[in-house]
Amino acid sequence: MYLYDQYDQAMVDARVAEFRDQCQRRIDGKLTEDQFKPLRLMNGLYLQLHAYMLRVAVPYGTLKSTQMHALADIADKYDRGYGHFTTRQNIQYNWIKLEDAGDILADLAKVEMHAIQTSGNCIRNISSDHFAGAAADEVADPRPYAELLRQWSSFHPEFSYLPRKFKICVIASDRDRAAMKLHDIGIQIVRNDAGELGAAFYVGGGMGRTPMIAPLIRDFVPLDQLITYAEACLRVYNRYGRRDNKYKARIKILVHELGAAEYTRQVEEEFAHLLDQGVEPPFAELKRIRTFFEDPAFAQSSAAEIDRSDPDFALWVDRNTHPHKVEGYTSAVISLKPVGGIPGDASAEQMHLMADLAKDYSFDELRVMHTQNIVLPHVAKSDLHALWTALEDAGLGSPNLDTVEDIIACPGLDYCSLANARSIPVAQKISERFAATGKTAALGELKLKISGCINACGHHHAGHIGILGVDRKGVENYQLLLGGSEAEDTALAKITGPGFSEDGIVDAVEKAADVYLSAREDGERFLDTYRRIGMAPFKEALYG
Amino acid sequence: MAEGLSSTQTPAEGRGPLDATSLRFRDDDPVLDPAVTVDAFTAQGNAVAVRIEPGDDVRELLPSLDRLALVEINFPTFGDGRGYSAARILREAGYRGELRAVGDVLVDQIAYLRRCGFDAFAPEAPLDPDDVAAALDRFPHVYQPAADERNPIWNLRHGKGEELRDE
């Protein structure tokens, strides 16, 4: 895990002091709300439906136990005892006071955390594969590159007032577990024919009002030019991204309007210029960062066989673990999706428990998934039963990873001032419905994602089944979408037709699931069946 | 004290004043010529001061940098960040004249503006000099190189000194 040195610490401490000063100037009336807003947003502080909300960065989703404990303490001390893990691998608190904001940032800084650039029209927290450093299928751990990008993008003087927010994701495997192509820049670390590592750049993806899949603009950027290339991508965007219309200001619109080829040409030209400007860090820095991500001291091949005699445990193992690169180990997912629960919410007590379990069973490390669950990345198979037992006792043992119960839901109208409709109650009702009918297991992998408005924080465009909340004359209404994917086979879901009421949407999801169950062929997931049979049979069942 | 605000400088050489609200971080005499538009500048052969609006392509100035003494970059609203790129592009091309941020220039952006190469500020609304000094002194280090001379953290970590940032 990355550890701060005196420089990182000094920068974060300076930011705390700066933000305290900015808050004080706002309180004293020296800053108007219009002037203060972008400053507070760049420290993750929103004014939401009920109160201030603080979004804390979890860089590339990686946390130490002490950090998770600190997040729990903040929930207790400054909030109402819980936090919400987001689709950007961050955590947000819903009941923050402006007068506490400086103290919270100071508490975070003590555990090498911050809220820097978790909002605002700047480069946001870098996201990554939640199984990074553990997955059997990656060419390298993507996090050193994410960390290098984190440093480069922090307090970037040229790119802090971009046309819109800017999200970067780094993965290092052909399996995409991080919705890489739905980011402003998606980077895949790849190995070329000569065996060297480099970075493939996908630019101009995104969800929101106009979802787009990022085109590949460069298949191999040498690692000692990574930052320079990113700088070129950003400069072209900062200069030419649209600023006349907030809804057309994301880089996806620029790339779309210029065409990927023309955007690429401009980037390459800027890149050629910047190569002479010395913006690239010394390669030694990348090497230094890599040392923090070396493997922990894995035991030599502990018992590889798991005792599956307890069927509940066996089900959880099948559903919630992921193959590890080291024999005898696995990555275990802690579901924050209990049936009828609030997706992604965790109480302070649960956070403390997960931190303790990470210490006992996962070399002190946790990950936040963009699907709003938590991973213990390095669990010895021989410890799995003990881990599962502890999770079960705490109500954290739901065996439902990637099932229809593992719903992504944004905060929606229960918390979010931009929302059109509530997301959470819909998620609760759907998980309850499928748990009650017992169809969850039969449906297998079925990714359901709900957003409370067109901003798509709940990734509804990328759901096998997506739900979008809309406002129909002051009444909540829900559109159904089918066929999206955020994995390596990235696809954008299509709307089925007219929307549904809150209860109607639950029935509609069940009907769509039933179409799949009766039409599927051997080994097909919901998405595969949809792709084979198309929208028509689903429409027939829904509206016929 | 922030660089450029050294007390040994006389007001005329140091902070200005072009007018009561301006801040200047240069030792030469302020350019008093009125700034003309990019179109006017490229058309006329004799203007020495030009004003860049957010939509202008600053690279159009590059062939004539040697006759330029002042570039004003306008920020109609502080949230329009195109001027940051314009400034860096000028500095990267070797422009050494005055680079003045005008318009909606606020204290909380001033450190970033300095880093992008601005060395003079003519804000619409006056800035509190103490707040300016505090803002410029706030961050002990920088992560990335820009148009200023600050040595980024990643050089400090690896014992690479100022020579790397020499132009």
Add this chain to the structure above:
Amino acid sequence: MSENTMMLITGNDLLTGAVIWWTGSDWSVHIEDAIDAGDAAESIAAEQEAARKVNVPYLVESTMQDGVPRPNHIKDRVRALGPTVRPDLTIKPDTAANAIREIV
């Protein structure tokens, strides 16, 4: 506008962020204290914002129902009471169940 229609002013407390409602002389976290600010609503909002007594104020069209103002839009009803999915955190926990029914 029916005669039951009223114009409330809401916003957030600058320091705590709490949702607050204009009572005619001050601000309250309870919507039942809110009064109809009528035609003066906009000027009151602007004046109070300038004095930093409220942050980001806006007007909420509401209807008087059983002696309590009920915002016409669901967003403001959720705002008035708290998240519907955490009845324990509504502003009036003891009447939470009723409150939730009112919201939706």
